[in-house]
Amino acid sequence: MDLTVINEQGQQISSLAAADETFGRDYNEALVHQVVTAFQANARSGNRAQKTRAEVSASTHKPWRQKGTGRARSGRTSSPIWRGGGVTFPNKPNENFTHKVNRKMYRAGLAAILSQLARDGKIKVVESLGIDSPKTRLLADKLKSMGYGKVMIIADSVDDNLWLSSRNLPNVYVVEPHQADPWSLVKFGNVLITKAAVKQFEEMV
Numbered sequence: 001m002d003l004t005v006i007n008e009q010g011q012q013i014s015s016l017a018a019a020d021e022t023f024g025r026d027y028n029e030a031l032v033h034q035v036v037t038a039f040q041a042n043a044r045s046g047n048r049a050q051k052t053r054a055e056v057s058a059s060t061h062k063p064w065r066q067k068g069t070g071r072a073r074s075g076r077t078s079s080p081i082w083r084g085g086g087v088t089f090p091n092k093p094n095e096n097f098t099h100k101v102n103r104k105m106y107r108a109g110l111a112a113i114l115s116q117l118a119r120d121g122k123i124k125v126v127e128s129l130g131i132d133s134p135k136t137r138l139l140a141d142k143l144k145s146m147g148y149g150k151v152m153i154i155a156d157s158v159d160d161n162l163w164l165s166s167r168n169l170p171n172v173y174v175v176e177p178h179q180a181d182p183w184s185l186v187k188f189g190n191v192l193i194t195k196a197a198v199k200q201f202e203e204m205v
Helices: 029-042 103-119 136-146 160-166 182-188 195-204
Strands: 002-006 012-017 123-126 151-154 172-175 191-194
Touching: 029 103, 029 182, 103 123, 103 182, 123 195, 136 160, 151 182, 160 172, 172 182, 191 195
Parallel strands: 002 123, 123 191, 151 172, 151 191
Antiparallel strands: 002 012
């Protein structure tokens, strides 16, 4: 698979031959769905909590007498069928949402996403992407000149200048190859990657 190499003006200057094992695989929709879903599930903190009828704040007074009112009998207002009552089967903070995905499957799913992005022309390669000083405007102007608004940047080495310059840009995500995840690749769509990072991906996947 040949990847397009661009300059700082977004113009194509050459092409880079990348390994087909990483950037030329067939797209496996089922595998990609499983990998992305597992990544999102594993990111959940699982700290939601609901109260049982024993935990809600409610009076223990019987709302009305047992018989003679014509209404259904009721013991207390914390009953799950009452508004403001407890939950019958509540969620607790120890709930486990993790999905297990084998390492080989995860890497194959990552390669499938990269391959599809490469076929769609969504991956562009640059020699390097350095910022002289940690200023958001410098990185924003550089990306604008390349024609990017929303982009995921994968650099072989992320220094402080590049990281600090990207923090306040909501549509820019800067990572190193080992930090790239399938959800971000699908979310951002456009990928700007350095030549050295391409080699690192080929060694990883």
